[in-house]
Amino acid sequence: MSETVETIDTEGNADxxxxxxGGAELLVREGDIAGDYLERLLDLLDYDGDxxxxxxxxxxxxxxxxxxxxxxLVGGRGQVLEALQELTRLAVQQETGTRSRxxxxxxxxxxxxxxxxxxxxxxxxxxxxxxxxxxxxxPMSPFERKVxxxxxxxxxxxxxxxxGEEPKRRVVVLLDDED
Numbered sequence: 001m002s003e004t005v006e007t008i009d010t011e012g013n014a015d016x017x018x019x020x021x022g023g024a025e026l027l028v029r030e031g032d033i034a035g036d037y038l039e040r041l042l043d044l045l046d047y048d049g050d051x052x053x054x055x056x057x058x059x060x061x062x063x064x065x066x067x068x069x070x071x072x073l074v075g076g077r078g079q080v081l082e083a084l085q086e087l088t089r090l091a092v093q094q095e096t097g098t099r100s101r102x103x104x105x106x107x108x109x110x111x112x113x114x115x116x117x118x119x120x121x122x123x124x125x126x127x128x129x130x131x132x133x134x135x136x137x138x139p140m141s142p143f144e145r146k147v148x149x150x151x152x153x154x155x156x157x158x159x160x161x162x163x164g165e166e167p168k169r170r171v172v173v174l175l176d177d178e179d
Contacts, residue, residue, distance in 0.1 A: 121151025
């Protein structure tokens with residue numbers, strides 16, 4: 001028997017997850033549903049791409065790689081990718097009856113963006129520690145803010161917080177008062 005757990009993410013949003021007992025099977029099922037949904041989409045668009053399904057850190061991960069046209073599915077600053085991720089999550093939710101936290105990556109864009117954001121968070125935090133001046137970064141998606149917060153947390157003497165309202169919510173990096 002699986003147990004349901006409610007968690008609060010870094011943006012203060014409540015989320016319901018299924019515990020490990022039934023969670024792994026549900027995540028694999030989410031990945032399969034998402035893969036089928038995205039395969040139909042690629043067929044409709046007549047785009048080539050290989051779909052890879054994985055489960056990592058309590059969420060289904062779906063990656064599409066290999067096609068020449070895939071970058072069109074990423075869009076400027078990943079906006080098309082974010083929209084496709086939400087549509088895919090809705091397709092999974094409709095099928096399972098459970099809110100999905102599925103992560104979609106296309107043409108390695110999200111993985112590359114994660115590395116850029118880690119570097120931005122780290123170098124910004126180091127700058128704040130050396131100058132003492134807080135820094136407000138450009139508005140970012142929840143995914144981007146989470147990566148930056150994690151990177152800032154790895155730098156001694158710096159901390160970060162989010163401010164503003166979507167879609168202009170941003171990370172502010174400041175000196176850590178506890179040091």
